[in-house]
Amino acid sequence: MADETIGVVGAGIVGLAVAREILRRRPGARVVVLEKEDRVAAHQTGHNSGVVHAGIYYKPGSLKATLCTRGGAMLREYCTDRKLPYDECGKLVVAVTEEDVVRMDALAARAGENIVPGLRRLDAAGIRELEPHATGLAALHSPHTAITDYVRIAESFADDIVAAGGEIRCGFPITGIGPGLDLGAGLTVDHLIICAGLQSDTVAGLAGAAPAPRIIPFRGEYMRVVPAKSTLVRGLIYPVPDPRYPFLGVHYTRRVNGDLEVGPNAVLATAREGYRRRDLSVRDLYATASWPGSWRMAARHWRTGVKEMYGSASKHAYMRAARRYVPEIGAGDVVRAGAGVRAQAVDRDGALVDDFRIDRLGPVTAIRNAPSPAATSCLAIAEHVVDSLRR
Template sequence: MDDITIIGGGIVGLSTAYALSKRFPHARLRVIEKENQWAKHQTGNNSGVIHSGIYYQPGSLKAKFAKAGSQQMKDFCEKYDINYDPCGKVIVATKETELSLLKYLYDRGIANGLDICMIGSDQLKEEEPYVEGLQAIKVPQAGIVDYKQVCETLVLLLKNHGAEMLLNTEVKNILEHEQKVEIITKVKEFNTSFVVNCGGLHSDRLTKMTGLKPDLQIVPFRGEYYELKPDKHYLVKNLIYPVPNPDFPFLGVHFTRMVNGGVEAGPNAVLSLKREGYRKTDFDLKDFSEVLSFKGFWKLAAKYWQEGAKEMWRSYSKKAFVKSLQELIPSIQEGDLEPAPSGVRAQALQSSGKLVDDFYIVSGKRSIHVCNAPSPAATACFPIGREIAEQVPEVESNQMFIKGS
């Protein structure tokens, strides 16, 4: 492959470009990003957790890539002196009804090859003195990292490799031909041999520009956080998670110690009225109309309306949010928390109303599209990047062929 363009400057796009620089060391690489900085959206607004892979269906890409990516992320941080901490986490059952779900999660973690253990309330107190729980899973593989710093390092490595790194370059159309791809941006037009779409919150729109029509649409969910005031940081040593509701695709509000020393509490999960809507007041008519006109959304809403109502209530009631946190740390009070920046998750949804649970990648004639890469995509970015790089065909005398064929 002689010329490859990657659309999207988040951690998945950058790690993909990094993997492509290894597989095709002589190819001309170009990374284009519509914003004025790298990692501005999902990557730059998450809480920096290195996930272990305990939650995911055994055999799924999420399970395999999270486990491999966790170690590879730590290795990358060690090599390039990036701030991280393999602090581990606990997943806590606070009610009798959660014990069977905790055991199910433990069995899933074992099936995924994780070195985890079940601990009782006394051992839990040793791990997290202010948490009240009946039983917990201790997950040593989890950790925390500065993903923005990871991206800064990837950008530097790509520049040193000779890649063309373009900010403020928003894609308006993609025309896929037999021998090339035209990328039309607000700034200029590019001709390239191959395109990799890592557009995150806009990945579905970019995919459809090429003529592909996968049965999915990105629906944005805003995750809202609070942060513990500095004099309350002692309440949380590392990472504290509840037992997730198996019928709801989010992990529930939890506590995350961050590498900068702060402690986040959250997130909830509410429908965002704008794909890049980080505030409650953010609204975009096109984005919102697309959601309302998509039949899959209404099927999802009918299935999860009760959970959705609870998430909305937590969004507008700090008292309700704190009540959820008190299930883990009963001593926490409203006055211990102050608002923190929100994040937006790009979640792919099918017309059937089913959330796309795994990473989802589709291919065109001269393109690959990462259509669904929610959490743990940051943790798994290096395996994702390598998987995509292996799917990019080589070109010889303007004829494409698969390596090894």
């Protein structure tokens, strides 16, 4: 790759990690990161929960499981070296029903295969010892689950890229890919790596990729706990997830700035970059509605969708589920906070794509699905992608 020009579409944390890794291994290459916004980390990176996952949930042997484990260790080392925020506040995955306990035990077995460090099972007394205001029948404690500031990490990656001779061009949307990987404005590249997040299917389509999977956007809304109650949770408290969905359910998240948030939910968004309820993109809505997988997904999961929409409309309904874990925090103790949008890939048959999906199209590499834990895994994803360029 020396003396070649490599373009990276997207200046989120994954795209920046990939560009940085190319320059680290191939200092003679010209690397140009192209970002349609006026800054890095403008979308998913800048609107996530800040959690560094330990690898509890992911199917053993999957890319998610493999890259989360390695990526988390790499991210910790990077944050330590750069003196960036990194707090191993720990996480409880709490079972509040007997059905939850059965699913939690299956989750523990999966986490064991993924070699999650320090994971242990707690009874009700053990829960109260770690989180005195939490309730549950049993829980898994992950002491090395951490929180960080992904925007600051992305900005640090950007500094690394520029220091190594790379370029970051903001305000550069990709509207077409011409013959010979001509990206317009006089820029032609030898290799193109698409890390476009919410627009990944659109940009991949410009490179000739198949339409599947399609990105379906889900807005995740957060509540912020008022200061008087924010000390009731010390770390992270999560429900036992439903294995049918890639979403983890509403949970309590400590932020590195000291805030305590509840969320996110998962509501179908009417715009891919729609962080407010009123945001609407006719183009994005058409892309969702015209995809056969959207209707097949809705047919399977409409009950959950209705429940999520009700929780979005009603703060009391939103907090009803959360109070099962921390009863002392109710609807009167939270205010509406920000929101993020998850780029959820959906196949034509309506299946929610769970694992990372990375396609190779000749000189183009397209990351088609990289939801959570992509931020945790970003440095390992970068290794994986750059390894593939040599094949």
